[in-house]
Amino acid sequence: MSKYYVLDVDRVFDYIQKELNYFDHDADVECNEIGDGNLNLVFRVVDKKHGKSIIVKQSLPYVRCVGEEWPLNINRAEIENRILKIEYNLTNGLVPRVYKFDPVMYATLMEDLSDHVIMRRGLMELNQYPRFIDQITDFMVKTLLMTSDIVMDHQEKKAYLKDFINPELCDITEALVYTEPFYNAERNKIDDFLIEFMENNVWNDKELKLEVAKLKFDFMTNAQALLHGDLHTGSIFVKEDSTKVIDPEFAFYGPMAYDIGALIANLVMNYISTDARIENRERCDVHNEYLLNTMRDVIDLFKEKFLRLFDEVVTDEMAKTPGFKEWYLDNVIIDTAGVTGCEMIRRTVGLAHVQDLDDIPDIDKQAQAKRTNVFMAKDFIMERKVIKTGQDFVDMVKRYYK
Amino acid sequence: MSKYYVLDVDRVFDYIQKELNYFDHDADVECNEIGDGNLNLVFRVVDKKHGKSIIVKQSLPYVRCVGEEWPLNINRAEIENRILKIEYNLTNGLVPRVYKFDPVMYATLMEDLSDHVIMRRGLMELNQYPRFIDQITDFMVKTLLMTSDIVMDHQEKKAYLKDFINPELCDITEALVYTEPFYNAERNKIDDFLIEFMENNVWNDKELKLEVAKLKFDFMTNAQALLHGDLHTGSIFVKEDSTKVIDPEFAFYGPMAYDIGALIANLVMNYISTDARIENRERCDVHNEYLLNTMRDVIDLFKEKFLRLFDEVVTDEMAKTPGFKEWYLDNVIIDTAGVTGCEMIRRTVGLAHVQDLDDIPDIDKQAQAKRTNVFMAKDFIMERKVIKTGQDFVDMVKRYYK
Numbered sequence: 001m002s003k004y005y006v007l008d009v010d011r012v013f014d015y016i017q018k019e020l021n022y023f024d025h026d027a028d029v030e031c032n033e034i035g036d037g038n039l040n041l042v043f044r045v046v047d048k049k050h051g052k053s054i055i056v057k058q059s060l061p062y063v064r065c066v067g068e069e070w071p072l073n074i075n076r077a078e079i080e081n082r083i084l085k086i087e088y089n090l091t092n093g094l095v096p097r098v099y100k101f102d103p104v105m106y107a108t109l110m111e112d113l114s115d116h117v118i119m120r121r122g123l124m125e126l127n128q129y130p131r132f133i134d135q136i137t138d139f140m141v142k143t144l145l146m147t148s149d150i151v152m153d154h155q156e157k158k159a160y161l162k163d164f165i166n167p168e169l170c171d172i173t174e175a176l177v178y179t180e181p182f183y184n185a186e187r188n189k190i191d192d193f194l195i196e197f198m199e200n201n202v203w204n205d206k207e208l209k210l211e212v213a214k215l216k217f218d219f220m221t222n223a224q225a226l227l228h229g230d231l232h233t234g235s236i237f238v239k240e241d242s243t244k245v246i247d248p249e250f251a252f253y254g255p256m257a258y259d260i261g262a263l264i265a266n267l268v269m270n271y272i273s274t275d276a277r278i279e280n281r282e283r284c285d286v287h288n289e290y291l292l293n294t295m296r297d298v299i300d301l302f303k304e305k306f307l308r309l310f311d312e313v314v315t316d317e318m319a320k321t322p323g324f325k326e327w328y329l330d331n332v333i334i335d336t337a338g339v340t341g342c343e344m345i346r347r348t349v350g351l352a353h354v355q356d357l358d359d360i361p362d363i364d365k366q367a368q369a370k371r372t373n374v375f376m377a378k379d380f381i382m383e384r385k386v387i388k389t390g391q392d393f394v395d396m397v398k399r400y401y402k
Numbered sequence: 403m404s405k406y407y408v409l410d411v412d413r414v415f416d417y418i419q420k421e422l423n424y425f426d427h428d429a430d431v432e433c434n435e436i437g438d439g440n441l442n443l444v445f446r447v448v449d450k451k452h453g454k455s456i457i458v459k460q461s462l463p464y465v466r467c468v469g470e471e472w473p474l475n476i477n478r479a480e481i482e483n484r485i486l487k488i489e490y491n492l493t494n495g496l497v498p499r500v501y502k503f504d505p506v507m508y509a510t511l512m513e514d515l516s517d518h519v520i521m522r523r524g525l526m527e528l529n530q531y532p533r534f535i536d537q538i539t540d541f542m543v544k545t546l547l548m549t550s551d552i553v554m555d556h557q558e559k560k561a562y563l564k565d566f567i568n569p570e571l572c573d574i575t576e577a578l579v580y581t582e583p584f585y586n587a588e589r590n591k592i593d594d595f596l597i598e599f600m601e602n603n604v605w606n607d608k609e610l611k612l613e614v615a616k617l618k619f620d621f622m623t624n625a626q627a628l629l630h631g632d633l634h635t636g637s638i639f640v641k642e643d644s645t646k647v648i649d650p651e652f653a654f655y656g657p658m659a660y661d662i663g664a665l666i667a668n669l670v671m672n673y674i675s676t677d678a679r680i681e682n683r684e685r686c687d688v689h690n691e692y693l694l695n696t697m698r699d700v701i702d703l704f705k706e707k708f709l710r711l712f713d714e715v716v717t718d719e720m721a722k723t724p725g726f727k728e729w730y731l732d733n734v735i736i737d738t739a740g741v742t743g744c745e746m747i748r749r750t751v752g753l754a755h756v757q758d759l760d761d762i763p764d765i766d767k768q769a770q771a772k773r774t775n776v777f778m779a780k781d782f783i784m785e786r787k788v789i790k791t792g793q794d795f796v797d798m799v800k801r802y803y804k
Contacts, residue, residue: 149622154576155569165564167557174556179719206724213720214729220551221625317581318615322608327616 002104004074007058009033012043015056020100020109022054023047039072039249044112053112055096058105059249073168076249077106082163083226083251084108087139090146094139095245113244116237123233123270124356126278126287133294135243136236136263137301141309144256147226150328151313161223166252169229170220173250178216181346182209190349193367194374198349201374211381215338223253231259232343233266234354256332260302261339266354267295268397269344269373273356275401276369292397296390299336303329303389330388337387337396341380348373372400404506406476409460411435414445417458422502422511424456425449441474441651446514455514457498460507461651475570478651479508484565485628485653486510489541492548496541497647515646518639525635525672526758528680528689535696537645538638538665539703543711546658549628552730553715563625568654571631572622575652579744580618583752584611592751595769600751603776613783617740625655633661634745635668636756658734662704663741668756669697670799671746671775675758677803678771694799698792701738705731705791732790739789739798743782750775774802 007015009031016022023029027047035042040060046053059077081101088095097111122129149157180188183203190198202208228235229250237244271291278284310325319325347354348370357373360366379396380387387393409417411433418424425431429449437444442462448455461479483503490497499513524531551559582590585605592600604610630637631652639646673693680686712727721727749756750772759775762768781798782789789795 149619154622155573158567158569158572162564162567165560167560170560171557182720209720209723210725210729213723213726216718216720217551217730220556223623223625316618318584318611318618321611321615323612324615327612328619 004105006060007041007043007056007105007107009043012056013045015105015107016045016054016109019102020054022099022109023052024050027052039076044114046112053114054099055110055112056107057110058107074106076166076169077101077108078103079164079166079169079251080247080249081108083228083248084110086147086226087143087228087245087248090142091139094135094243095248113237113246116239116242116244118234119236119238120233120266120270120355122238123267123287123291124273124277124359126274126283128287128290129238129240129243131241132238132243133297133301136245137298137305139243139245140231140256140260140263140302141305143228144225144259145306145309146313147253148224148256150310150316150319153315160226161253164226164252166229166250169250170252170254173229174216174220176350176352177342177346178212178219181342181348181350182212187351188349189351189353191367191370193363194349194370197371197374201378202345202349205378208378208381211338211384212342215335215342215381218255218335219258222255225253225256227251227254227256227259229254229258231262232354233263233270236263255335255339257335257339260299260332261336262343263298264295264336264393265340265343265347265377266356267291267298268340268376268393269347269354269356271397271401272369272373272376273360276360276362276365288401292394295397296394299333299390299393303333306332333388334384337380337384337393340393341377341384344373344377344380348377376400406507408462409443409445409458409507409509411445414458415447417507417509418447418456418511421504422456424501424511425454426452429454441478446516448514455516456501457512457514458509459512460509476508478568478571479503479510480505481566481568481571481653482649482651483510485630485650486512488549488628489545489630489647489650492544493541493647496537496645497650515639515648518641518644518646520636521638521640522635522668522672522757524640525669525689525693526675526679526761528676528685530689530692531640531642531645533643534640534645535699535703538647539700539707541645541647542633542658542662542665542704543707545630546627546661547708547711548715549655550626550658552712552718552721555717562628563655566628566654568631568652571652572654572656575631576618576622578752578754579748580614580621583744583748583750584614589753590751591753591755593769593772595765596751596772599773599776603780604747604751607780610780610783613740613786614744617737617744617783620657620737621660624657627655627658629653629656629658629661631656631660633664634756635665635672638665657737657741659737659741662701662734662738664745665700666697666738666795667742667745667749667779668758669693669700670742670778670795671749671756671758673799673803674771674775674778675762678762678764678767690803694796697799698796701735701792701795705735708734735790736786739782739786739795742795743779743784743786746775746779746782750779778802 012031013029028049029047031045034044041058043056059074061074062072084095084098096113100109228248235247237246271288274284274287306329314320357370360369414433415431430451431449433447436446443460445458461476463476464474486497486500502511630650631654637649673690676686676689708731716722759772762771
């Protein structure tokens with residue numbers, strides 16, 4: 001019987017051939033470890049002669065960016081494999097195709113998307129992606145609505161709920177997004193120039209913490225839809241005409257707002273980053289106008305598609321009651337604003353930052369950008385009950401950039 | 403290997419002796435099938451010579467009150483066995499003690515509580531139970547608060563959530579409480595004199611159905627606490643100084659309000675029943691005064707104990723934020739009023755009625771009582787956002803009985 005071992009660039013080709021016999025006998029192979037996530041090894045193996053390539057993603061039994069002292073159950077790879085198949089079918093291929101999953105090695109052999117770039121990187125280089133709004137709203141509406149009690153047989157939904165109970169990965173989110181950024185926690189990574197600011201504006205703001213506590217309990221108890229669970233711009237591959245969502249290992253049944261809010265927050269932070277990084281004001285303005293339009297249209301098109309698809313696919317008798325879908329969607333968007341704020345704060349002072357903010361070269365501008373980020377985040381959280389349209393999200397950003 | 407077979411009075415004694423060797427060799431045994439629930443066989447076996455007795459509860463693979471055409475997974479007996487042990491430990495014995503669970507026969511051998519009576523029966527005989535308020539609020543606060551994310555380690559809570567996913571029994575509640583009573587469904591049992599009334603006042607009331615739809619989705623998605631799941635007065639054994647909660651096979655992670663509301667609704671229906679059944683006005687008034695005090699004190703003492711225990715047991719850092727526990731509890735009570743209304747309607751026109759209403763001998767008074775019941779239920783649902791104290795619940799009843 002084979003056993004789990006940690007793959008490396010020297011062994012991954014033989015492993016692929018054993019599992020899948022993917023490459024030709026005369027392949028001219030190059031292997032690289034390209035993982036930049038926090039939890040896994042990712043190998044890209046290319047046959048330069050025949051132009052074939054493949055990705056192997058292997059789970060490590062600990063949190064990679066911290067080390068072996070933070071162990072993590074590797075069966076999250078099974079969850080990722082299961083949800084990739086579900087998402088692939090629901091979205092007609094807006095996630096990578098899985099060729100094979102190996103439950104012994106906790107390794108997934110899947111489609112290579114190296115012709116795409118990580119969206120965070122692409123946005124930092126001021127690129128635009130004309131198909132993104134349409135494709136990401138398709139992804140969100142289909143994965144979220146179709147896995148909810150609105151549509152699924154309620155007993156089958158409960159079987160999914162059971163399959164995707166994901167205690168360790170949820171625990172990470174509960175700690176790193178909804179708890180530790182709101183006090184001076186040991187694992188936080190806080191720039192010295194922000195400590196006093198955080199104390200004054202976040203850690204001692206009891207009204208803010210109360211609203212975050214409400215959002216945290218919604219995250220922990222609201223088994224609304226099968227989420228991606230980590231839908232920031234680092235989990236999205238893009239190119240001119242294509243969007244592919246990757247890394248769904250945080251998947252679980254939670255509030256729809258958590259996926260949408262993670263995405264919106266990372267668009268907002270890219271806006272704040274661009275303003276502080278790009279000296280050429282014209283290039284900055286063009287990109288940030290693009291970002292505002294993107295966040296507005298993502299929200300509005302999500303709502304439009306949600307309401308349209310709802311009528312086609314609703315099965316629950318009571319959900320058909322007039323007014324229900326609008327009430328339901330309104331609450332999703334309100335909570336999206338709340339999640340947006342929580343994600344923005346945790347990416348500024350929590351354990352896992354974003355390059356958008358950390359890579360602002362001028363330290364004064366970086367400090368200012370991070371403070372603005374926290375202030376805006378607070379507004380998103382505290383005023384979320386009146387944030388209901390794409391324009392409401394745009395207006396919140398514009399409040400700080402007149 | 404032994405196999406599942408349906409127990410009967412002739413075989414249950416031998417079965418008990420094989421499993422537990424419970425009775426003495428010279429026992430003078432009497433066996434009766436005493437189940438009056440909808441889903442199971444319940445045998446009481448008494449040794450009259452030595453004064454020993456025991457209960458054997460066996461799950462049937464179909465809904466008993468409907469017949470074999472409604473099959474039901476018998477592993478609900480496992481869920482009942484697991485939750486009885488948890489509730490027994492949390493409440494210091496406010497549920498029957500389990501001696502043994504047999505996973506082959508889906509049978510639970512447990513403490514005989516025949517010195518108690520079913521509370522519904524006791525209330526219909528106008529009896530009072532002086533320890534009930536204190537004991538049932540203990541039961542509810544401890545089982546609900548202690549199994550929530552406020553207290554439990556979040557990863558352990560998710561393990562419980564997984565263990566208690568209960569698709570078939572939840573499906574029954576979703577259909578019979580939250581869906582079918584709100585249209586002219588085939589399985590409804592509706593008195594002829596109520597059909598037109600229901601059409602005019604419930605089935606065509608879109609605002610009401612919208613609020614019920616919201617409550618239904620809360621039931622389906624809000625994994626707040628490990629519920630009993632069927633906490634009406636037919637699931638409670640009482641005597642002068644003792645309260646024992648039985649039949650938790652509907653257990654699952656759901657909204658706390660579902661347990662509290664089921665209980666309150668059945669107290670309200672007993673009030674309405676008493677007014678229509680008991681000709682002696684003095685006896686009627688004494689009993690109904692007792693019922694109003696009971697529902698008021700159940701709500702208020704639940705709230706008081708909840709807030710007090712919260713401070714002692716809270717572990718979640720964010721839940722410690724000032725104002726959180728009051729916000730959390732307020733929402734539980736608001737939703738309790740909503741559940742109260744849904745339970746009252748379904749017990750009037752749904753598949754499973756209550757004797758309190760059906761046993762009103764004067765048919766005109768019965769019709770009037772049932773109409774009052776539905777009107778009051780609607781008020782509980784539609785006005786739930788301002789129903790926050792025990793007195794608010796009492797005032798709602800008094801609105802119809804000046």
